[in-house]
Amino acid sequence: MWRLEPRSEPSLRMQVLTPVLAVVLTLILGAILFAALGKNPVAAMRIIFVDPLLDSYARTELLVKGSPLVLIAVGLAVGFRAGVWNIGAEGQFIMGAVAASAVALALYDQPAVWLLPAMGVAGAAAGFLWAMIPAWLKIRFSANEILVSLMLVYVAQQFLIAMVSGPLRDPQGFNFPLSRTFHDSAVLPIVIEGTRVHVGVFITLFVAGLAFFMMRNHVVGFRIRLMGDAPRAARFAGVRPGAIVVTCMGLSGALAGLAGMFEAAGPAQQLAPSLPIGYGFTAIIVAFLGRLDPVGILLAGLVMALTYVGGETAQYSLGIPAAANETFRGMLLFALLSVNILVHYRLVPARRRTAR
Amino acid sequence: MDLSALDPVALIASLIVAATPLVLAGIGELVVEKSGVLNLGVEGMMIVGAIAGFAAAVGTGNPFLGLVTAAAAGMLLALVFGLLTQFLLANQVATGLALTMVGLGLAALIGQPYAGIKPPGSPRLDIPHVSDLPVVGPLLFSHDAMVYVALALVIATWLFLGRSRAGLVLRAVGENHDAAHSLGYPVVRIRLYAIAFGGACAGLGGAYLSLIRVPQWTEGMTAGAGWIALALVVFASWKPWRVLFGALLFGGITTLQLNTQALNINPAIPAGALLLAAGLIWLVASLSASRAAGSPLVMLLTGAVVLAFGLIYPRMQIGSAWLSMAPYLVTILVLVLISSDRTRAALSAPHSLGRLFHPSS
DSSP states (O other): OEEEEEOSSOOHHHHHHHHHHHHHHHHHHHHHHHHHTTSOHHHHHIIIIIHHHHSHHHHHHHHHHHHHHHHHHHHHHHHHHHTOOOOOHHHHHHHHHHHHHHHHHHTTTOOOTTHHHHHHHHHHHHHHHHHHHHHHHHHHHOOOHHHHHHHHHHHHHHHHHHHHTTTTSOTTSTTOSOOOOOOGGGSOOBSSTTSOOBHHHHHHHHHHHHHHHHHHHSHHHHHHHHHHHOHHHHHHTTOOHHHHHHHHHHHHHHHHHHHHHHHIIIIIOSOOTTSOOSHHHHHHHHHHHTTTOHHHHHHHHHHHHHHHHHHHHHHHHHOOOHHHHHHHHHHHHHHHHHHTHHHHEEEEESSOOOOO | OOGGGOOHHHHHHHHHHHHHHHHHHHHHHHHHHHTTOOOTTHHHHHHHHHHHHHHHHHHHSOHHHHHHHHHHHHHHHHHHHHIIIIISOOOHHHHHHHHHHHHHHHHHHHHGGGTTOOOOOOOBOOOTTTTTSTTHHHHHSOSBHHHHHHHHHHHHHHHHHHHOHHHHHHHHHHHOHHHHHHTTOOHHHHHHHHHHHHHHHHHHHHHHIIIIISOSOOTTTTTTHHHHHHHHHHHTTTOHHHHHHHHHHHHHHHHHHHHHHHHTOOTHHHHHHHHHHHHHHHHHHHHHTTOOOHHHHHHHHHHHHHHHHHHHSTTOOOOHHHHHTHHHHHHHHHHHHHHHSHHHHHHHSOTTTTOOOOTTO
């Protein structure tokens, strides 16, 4: 038999190796899942994980799908580092999309260069404010931020439905719960001709870089890490827990809101109830897969984008249901959490005991 | 306003039906948390229970087998959580979330061929003469069997945790796992039992939704019920009877929400009445325990203002999406009210809740 022996300090090698190991484990589990569904597991894996890398258009789609995941995950990871659990990024994403769409539709007849920046500010502000609700309730009433932020996802989903069937509905849309298509000036410029890669992808890269330096070189990043690793020490060092909660929730909320604006003004170009497809929840997995580090999250976001791009292809070419991809992503988080123990513990044969 | 369509007996009966899944899932999670483990995967276990129970009941034509399958499925999923958190020392919050994601995906996957099918009916309690009594009969003696099972489970949990030696050990593990370990209690094994029990209860709660309450399978049909059950445990201050009380409160809100839509009345009327009633009960409870009465008074006044607004404009309507927010907003409100009393929240939460345990550390 084997037993677990604590390491004196976390293994650096394992920190890099575990995400890779988790992906490999998930591939095996996923193959079993697809085989159980009566699909050819090898073909499914090739379509999901290899084909999108070979096709040039699919490669650009990876950027389109990966960008919101990375943008949200970077914000969430900052909070997770501090032990602030913002689980409601999906809700903040929705509120950001709604606010940005409201600005775009209200100024439909006044196209201007400042329209897109205004939409971005509105989206980020809406996500920020939506995240401030659980933050404030946590600080003022010590209400659990996990449950509050999650409940607000359901509220935001209903709010989106209320908006697209009410004030933001297309007047010429035959009463369908959809907004009208945005004016050209409210659509994010395409960067690579003939694809859907928009400016937002580059802003995401820029934000990830900023987050990297904030966590590594700025005192705010240090305080956040200190708060997560040693809350008591942080308090003695003069770190105010409330300020950390506001920073983490606010940052992740604003980034999720911005991602919502990118989604509405980028690929979707209108507000619809089908706009949120769970990026806010998948981003949690991306954050963990990237080991809560902005650079790791960039890579993790691309891997996760494969399951969206390749997953879609697998849906129509092999008839693998969308729910299978969802299960697949959940299993990745499971695999990741189970191999994570190798960072802090090492497996040793149970017999070998040191003499006292 | 046509109130003749309101049958108080039928209303209370539908309230009980709405509360039962929350009682089941809530009481299971209460035991898990009492053992010091925070399993955030209730939603995932519920929805897998809902589809597993549904599939088994449709396949065999036997609703009882469906419920058993649902409990087994919930337990199986919970044990995956147990394996990760107890043996592989994974973070409980993240693992619970993973459980929810996998559960939702898995349920949607299994459930595809089952959309639009009607499950076999479940037996109701029917005692000759007694069930036919006016008012008392339909209120107390003619529900489906699971209502009584849920009630029995609350009583059993209360007796187990408060009156039995095993329950005391479980609570000791939840309060201080290191001390319990030093006394020779198998911390990990006890927690695994609790986790399995919680999973079975959540599975049953899910199956109650798909087999009895709705009864049908639709993707994502739990719609946050698992999360509400989690909030319920906090609301109940980790006490079994209060889970029952809280579930009835939430059942009442769902029933009111549905009936407000059907009756075309201003939702401010039921909302205000509810706030008023809850504020009153809370005020009496606070005064009798000689605690500060500030927050209950605020609630009471808010209720009065909302009710007055509703009575002035009885016909005002809002879209159904706004009404659907009600259960989630009430959950937040209740969480805030309970958590704001810091000393009480800190005293009643199991002390080792959510903390990792490894014998070597």
